Amino acid sequence: MILSAIVSVYDAERFLRGCLDDLLQQTMAKDIEIIVVDAASPGREGEIVREYDGIRYIRAPQREPLYASWNRGIRAATGTYVTTANADDRHRRDGLERLVAALERDRDAALAYADVAVTMRENANFDEVAPAVTCRWPDFDRRRLFRAAYIGPQPVWRRALHERYGWFDESFAAAGDYEFWLRLAVHERFVHIAEPLGLYLASPQSIEHRNPALIWSESEAARERYWRPEWGARPRPGGVFLRPDFGAVGRELLRGRAGPLRELAAHARMLVKGRRR
16 A cells, blocks of 8 residues: 555544545545544444445554554554544545655655645535635745644655654644654655645634643644754744635635634634544
8 A cells, every 4th residue: 555544533423434435535545545543432433434345443442642543553554655534624536646646756755735625514525615714835944834833634744754753742632743743844854735635624622622722832842842953043933824715605704703703713824733532
């Protein structure tokens, strides 16, 4: 297999079929290894996976944090490349193929990421929904990455990087992926595809919504850990440098629905990625 897609689930029963169908309908589906890591969910995720042929299913012996599940899946992976597929996010049909192709062309790049469309509609497919907003990420710049986690929720990276740089830090509860991207960025280069290849669900149940203070504190700890004094003064985190494109749904929200608008604006300013669980 070329690409291993790690699907970490806990209480994700209502999203899982759509997630697996999305991966199986990718243009490179025959070259995708799907690994579902069940963090001892009380739901029927295991039964759902068994409805499909060829999907690997790993159930943790007890409830475990998100990054422990990601590490468990990546250790079991056989692909040259790895991605994490959030159960409630979706991809453009050629999205994963485009990301893998970017790394195949650029052998010196460690990770590929693309712009992302944002929806508030559960289980929507990429082609059937008008996104509320599209986040246009900047091209890779390590100084800018220390301001905000602009890699987005659906990057693809080389599995061999874990042999050199280690695994996701399981002491992090919410910003462990950002910590790993910063760890890589000290020495490695990323490549950006400047078009939306994925669909992100702006869910109030995601970790960044449930505990934004934790996101901030963990992100700051990661920035302090990896910034090099020889680079000069560390840039201040935050700042609106992303380019959000509001679609028809987003423009409707701008006309008066303040609550959903605040939620979308937060994602447009700093989408720290979809951490479900």
